[in-house]
Amino acid sequence: MASVALQIVSKPLPGSDMSKIMANMKEAADLWRSAGAEVKVYTVSVGEIGNLVFTAHWASYEAYGKSLDKMVGEQSVQALMAKINASGTAEWIRSNLVREMPI
Structure with missing residues (x-):
């Protein structure tokens, strides 16, 4: 069974309060x-130094789908997204949804 991961990369804006970013x-x-x-959060040490990487991981596409079904339309998710966008503390760089390939 192939695992699935979501990766969201963001860049804190100069002068932003890191405690607000981490709370979000x-x-x-x-x-x-x-x-x-x-879920895990990383800070980039080599390459795009200072960027933050938020990752979510599931054991299978089925597990990912079940999680997504729970999240879509959820008011708390929508409220958090609005709060993050309004905070002006970081900019979105990229997102990836990846699936494991057996080798």
């Missing part, structure tokens, strides 16, 4: 975890 990430992590994802 924690809130997002709590939402994804409650929907069944394994």
Whole structure:
């Protein structure tokens, strides 16, 4: 069974309060975890230094679909997205949805 991962890369804006950024990430992590994802947050040390990487991981596409079904239309998710967008603390760089390829 192939695993699935979601990756969201963002860049803190100069002068932003990192505690607000991390509080938003924690809130997002709590939402994804409650929907069944394994969540981790990373800071980039080589390459795009300073960027933040939010990852959510599932054991299968089926597990990912079940999580997504729980998240879509959820008011708390929509409220958090609006809060993050209005905060002006970071900019979105890219998102990827990847699936494991057996080798």
